[in-house]
Amino acid sequence: MNETDLDRLLNTWEAPAPPASLRQGLRMRFPRAERRSFARPLRWAFVLALASAVLAIGIDQSDNAWDFRLVRVFNRYYELVIEGFEAWRATSIVTQIRQSEPKVYVDGQLVAHWSMAPAAG
């Protein structure tokens, strides 16, 4: 038997294609990053709110004018952050609604797509 004969003979042993379960199994075992839950930032917000309340009550009872100004500055800053967050959330909700291409129906009749509908109702 020469080299070519041997190669031909070895080639008769064919391996089957990898089964689909190989890829599926690997996908299932892929370590996905843990999704950040809403509970963690909420916990921090709760701690901050509690600390602010304790500080405000303490300063109010101590009747210290300088500290009271500090609290007002802090409150103003807090309100600005909350307003900014609200504005960002509102914008993102409107964007999501627009991207979902909503349709306006009146009495079961299609009146318009969102893009054609007036902004004010």
Place this chain on the structure above:
Amino acid sequence: MGKAPEQLLRDARQGKETAFLRLFDDHHGPLFHFALRLTGSMAHAEDIVQESFLALLRPGCSFDPSRAAIRTYLFGAVRNQALNRLRRREQCGQYNSTDHRTPETEALRGEMADAVACAIAELPETQREVLLLAHYEQLSLTEIAEITQLEVTAVKSRLQRARATLRETLTSFAPITERTI
């Protein structure tokens, strides 16, 4: 043009599943065939290939792109895992080639394939892996030397010995091969 394997691996390590699957799609075929031929078991081959890919994502992974290509590293990982399992099973000579025979395989061809599988299974472990990588996976002697951590001359010598043994073992099939294939 697609991303380089090293870039795909970096992305996969950052949690991008698509990059990981792309890496898998590019390399898993030959690795699976190698594991299957080495162990003779579909279940083991599947598990070994999955483990080898997942090991790339672990923090202690020893893969270094400056030292070896990812393909070479993966073949090495598959080889090590397959050999460990074979040693645990202690049944190197009990190769079962029938678990991956397709129904449409012709009877004679199947008989030959079984004979080839058994003859290869009877080779010493060191020769078998070299033969599988060289003949079936078409790897170069240099690549095989990297995977098996041997000198190229040692790989060449093992391959020659393996082929000489097979030529003797399978000699009765030679005329049939010429007629049927």
